[in-house]
Amino acid sequence: xxxxxxxxxxxxxxxxxxxxxxxxxxxxxxxxxxxxxxxxxxxxxxxxxxxxxxxxxxxxxxxxxxxxxxxxxxxxxxxxxxxxxxxxxxxxxxxxxxxxxxxxxxxxxxxxxxxxxxxxxxxxxxxxxxxxxxxxxxxxxxxxxxxxxxxxxxxxxxxxxxxxxxxxxxxxxxxxxxxxxxxxxxxxxxxxxxxxxxxxxxxxxxxxxxxxxxxxxxxxxxxxxxxxxxxxxxxxxxxxxxxxxxxxxxxxxxxxxxxxxxxxxxxxxxxxxxxxxxxxxxxxxxxxxxxxxxxxxxxxxxxxxxxxxxxxxxxxxxxxxxxxxxxxxxxxxxxxxxxxxxxxxxxxxxxxxxxxxxxxxxxxxxxxxxxxxxxxxxxxxxxxxxxxxxxxxxxxxxxxxxxxxxxxxxxxxxxxxxxxxxxxxxxxxxxxxxxxxxxxxxxxxxxxxxxxxxxxxxxxxxxxxxxxxxxxxxxxxxxxxxxxxxxxxxxxxxxxxxxxxxxxxxxxxxxxxxxxxx
Numbered sequence: 001x002x003x004x005x006x007x008x009x010x011x012x013x014x015x016x017x018x019x020x021x022x023x024x025x026x027x028x029x030x031x032x033x034x035x036x037x038x039x040x041x042x043x044x045x046x047x048x049x050x051x052x053x054x055x056x057x058x059x060x061x062x063x064x065x066x067x068x069x070x071x072x073x074x075x076x077x078x079x080x081x082x083x084x085x086x087x088x089x090x091x092x093x094x095x096x097x098x099x100x101x102x103x104x105x106x107x108x109x110x111x112x113x114x115x116x117x118x119x120x121x122x123x124x125x126x127x128x129x130x131x132x133x134x135x136x137x138x139x140x141x142x143x144x145x146x147x148x149x150x151x152x153x154x155x156x157x158x159x160x161x162x163x164x165x166x167x168x169x170x171x172x173x174x175x176x177x178x179x180x181x182x183x184x185x186x187x188x189x190x191x192x193x194x195x196x197x198x199x200x201x202x203x204x205x206x207x208x209x210x211x212x213x214x215x216x217x218x219x220x221x222x223x224x225x226x227x228x229x230x231x232x233x234x235x236x237x238x239x240x241x242x243x244x245x246x247x248x249x250x251x252x253x254x255x256x257x258x259x260x261x262x263x264x265x266x267x268x269x270x271x272x273x274x275x276x277x278x279x280x281x282x283x284x285x286x287x288x289x290x291x292x293x294x295x296x297x298x299x300x301x302x303x304x305x306x307x308x309x310x311x312x313x314x315x316x317x318x319x320x321x322x323x324x325x326x327x328x329x330x331x332x333x334x335x336x337x338x339x340x341x342x343x344x345x346x347x348x349x350x351x352x353x354x355x356x357x358x359x360x361x362x363x364x365x366x367x368x369x370x371x372x373x374x375x376x377x378x379x380x381x382x383x384x385x386x387x388x389x390x391x392x393x394x395x396x397x398x399x400x401x402x403x404x405x406x407x408x409x410x411x412x413x414x415x416x417x418x419x420x421x422x423x424x425x426x427x428x429x430x431x432x433x434x435x436x437x438x439x440x441x442x443x444x445x446x447x448x449x450x451x452x453x454x455x456x457x458x459x460x461x462x463x464x465x466x467x468x469x470x471x472x473x474x475x476x477x478x479x480x481x482x483x484x485x486x487x488x489x490x491x492x493x494x495x496x497x498x499x500x501x502x503x504x505x506x507x508x509x510x511x512x513x514x515x516x517x518x
Contacts, residue, residue, distance in 0.1 A: 243314070
């Protein structure tokens with residue numbers, strides 16, 4: 001049994017916002033149970049459950065899924081891991097979210113391939129959990145299930161015109177489109193309607209969008225960006241990009257690396273920032289804030305007045321509504337109305353400073369806008385029947401910070417962790433951070449699994465996993481993809497790319513991927 005029941009009961013109130021039943025993640029006091037990463041690199045759990053082989057299902061084949069699988073297989077002797085993926089191909093965000101001009105970020109695929117090549121690992125692609133196989137069926141055939149399926153939706157602004165006008169796109173959709181994500185292969189963004197684009201949001205994805213719009217398309221031709229995207233970008237008329245945020249430069253979410261790349265783009269200039277938004281004591285700022293502030297103040301080497309293309313960071317603006325060029329149905333975006341905001345609190349330069357909306361408004365004319373205010377996870381079919389609580393407001397599965405799922409019944413009553421149920425990555429902590437953050441987060445989940453197995457904590461009933469379930473899935477007519485199958489698809493994409501001088505040319509239709517195998 002869990003040794004921490006008393007801790008759960010004594011700290012339960014800390015999970016709730018008074019009177020609302022809203023969950024907060026908290027750091028439980030049983031940290032001694034979660035051995036450090038370094039210790040688990042050399043400590044192998046031999047027989048935590050009477051010598052029984054540990055079998056785990058991982059839902060999602062992105063960084064969170066692979067890093068969790070890697071650490072569990074390293075920490076539990078003879079563990080077997082079955083990884084389920086909705087698409088026929090693996091790697092999730094690494095394949096479809098990392099910008100094509102950042103190939104070094106995709107090097108983690110080499111480690112994932114190494115994991116997938118291990119004898120105890122099975123990849124099951126092109127399978128829809130909830131349709132081809134139910135969550136209930138998975139619980140009947142595994143010791144543990146790890147939810148690591150990331151964030152499939154994006155957050156909306158919720159303002160007039162957002163869903164009614166042409167020319168407004170989700171940054172997630174746009175990134176997926178130029179990276180070949182099948183879901184967005186028909187997006188067809190109109191980049192030739194004007195010279196200005198507005199990106200709402202000031203995180204790394206927002207800067208990715210700005211960089212791809214401004215970059216010389218010829219510099220992308222050797223990357224794995226799709227040919228369809230290259231053709232569209234070649235016709236783009238965008239010469240100026242405004243990246244707009246509700247707060248100030250001291251509260252931005254993007255990283256130094258991302259903004260530095262934009263500053264160094266040839267023939268692209270950065271509009272100088274209002275000096276009043278920057279603290280006077282730059283040398284005394286924390287190291288990261290100091291480096292970022294200096295970079296923003298130095299700007300780009302290209303002169304703003306003579307540059308072919310330009311970009312700006314516009315601060316203290318909150319979107320109010322999108323305005324159309326006419327009153328006709330599905331008319332074209334003409335401009336965006338913003339309300340000016342002002343920083344509040346004792347220190348407006350604090351990274352956590354908030355804003356309040358003023359009565360002053362500003363209009364920015366543009367036929368093209370991208371919404372980039374964050375991604376969001378969704379619940380899977382069958383979760384509620386298993387007692388899994390999905391926090392729809394925060395877009396995460398309710399967990400104990402280390403990845404153990406917590407049940408929620410009778411309104412907001414907290415019970416024990418759900419035996420054998422874990423989560424990792426964005427569905428565990430929200431869509432924030434870079435791949436390195438996901439790795440650390442996933443290792444923490446894996447270490448919790450290893451510790452629970454060693455301590456003989458309750459798990460699911462175990463079983464033969466995919467060895468049994470594949471027969472159930474076959475009856476439904478699903479055509480699953482193995483790791484060997486993926487290697488064939490991978491080789492075909494590389495051959496297509498080589499023919500046109502690229503690293504690879506991705507298939508953007510799952511049927512084309514399957515046809516390679518047929």
